Amino acid sequence: MKKTILGAIAILGMTAAAQAGFHTGQQVVISDPGMFANGDLGYVHNTPDLIQYIGCTSYGSSAQCMARNLAGVFRSCSTANPAMLASIHPLNGDSHLYFGWNAAGQCTFVNVRNASYTEEK
Amino acid sequence: MARIAVSITLAFLGTLAAVLLYERQAPAPVPVAGQQEMFERLDRLERAIIQIGARAQPEPATGPAVEVLTPPLPTPQDDARQSAIRTGNEIVDRAVGAARWTIEDATELAAATVSLDGTTRAELFARVSAAINADQLQVEAAARRF
Numbered sequence: 001m002k003k004t005i006l007g008a009i010a011i012l013g014m015t016a017a018a019q020a021g022f023h024t025g026q027q028v029v030i031s032d033p034g035m036f037a038n039g040d041l042g043y044v045h046n047t048p049d050l051i052q053y054i055g056c057t058s059y060g061s062s063a064q065c066m067a068r069n070l071a072g073v074f075r076s077c078s079t080a081n082p083a084m085l086a087s088i089h090p091l092n093g094d095s096h097l098y099f100g101w102n103a104a105g106q107c108t109f110v111n112v113r114n115a116s117y118t119e120e121k
Numbered sequence: 122m123a124r125i126a127v128s129i130t131l132a133f134l135g136t137l138a139a140v141l142l143y144e145r146q147a148p149a150p151v152p153v154a155g156q157q158e159m160f161e162r163l164d165r166l167e168r169a170i171i172q173i174g175a176r177a178q179p180e181p182a183t184g185p186a187v188e189v190l191t192p193p194l195p196t197p198q199d200d201a202r203q204s205a206i207r208t209g210n211e212i213v214d215r216a217v218g219a220a221r222w223t224i225e226d227a228t229e230l231a232a233a234t235v236s237l238d239g240t241t242r243a244e245l246f247a248r249v250s251a252a253i254n255a256d257q258l259q260v261e262a263a264a265r266r267f
Binding site: 035059060061062063064074075076077078079080085101103104105106 | 231238239240242243244246247248249250251252253254255260
């Protein structure tokens with residue numbers, strides 16, 4: 001009985017350790033006045049709604065980024081800028097994606113953050 | 122401007138010379154004092170007119186020959202590129218006209234532009250993005266991953 005209690009405490013401790021550290025998650029945010037969108041891919045993937053979406057498609061020498069918020073607003077941009085393509089390259093399912101666009105539909109910036117505090121997919 | 126001035130001068134001098142020549146050829150019943158000097162002046166004037174006229178003639182071109190550049194003939198690659206761009210624009214135009222972006226449009230555009238360089242391809246996809254961001258295109262769920 002004593003061993004069982006100790007084992008349960010150990011398992012609880014290990015679980016707590018696995019969940020330790022600062023965590024944050026952000027749904028898809030779209031700003032039309034600011035002409036940008038951002039969100040955490042893992043967090044958005046895990047949300048129960050079937051509406052939100054954010055990510056990029058890379059074709060090697062060009063790419064498109066897109067996002068859809070909870071209200072159903074869809075925004076996207078396209079780029080062949082080498083620096084932006086280099087930013088998109090390390091994008092993964094746990095990344096934070098932040099991109100902007102102009103009136104011509106071109107990406108004005110693409111930022112990708114891979115950090116310990118973003119929610120895993 | 123200088124050429125016009127030379128032309129006016131030449132015309133004036135020419136008229137003057139003609140008048141003086143006429144007077145020279147006309148019989149002068151009464152010798153005029155200093156007439157010989159006038160004739161000499163007239164000769165000098167004629168020579169001056171000839172020299173000025175010679176200077177006013179355009180000099181033949183002596184510079185290097187101008188190379189006439191002809192544009193290179195379009196290659197089959199150029200034709201294929203232009204055809205891909207035209208097709209891509211037609212796909213976007215058609216979708217904007219229908220106010221809908223479907224998975225078929227997305228697939229068709231991706232296939233039509235696969236041979237294009239990144240910049241040109243991005244420009245075509247940017248047209249789609251611009252129309253979407255301006256709420257001119259309703260994006261079908263399946264086409265969101267274009």
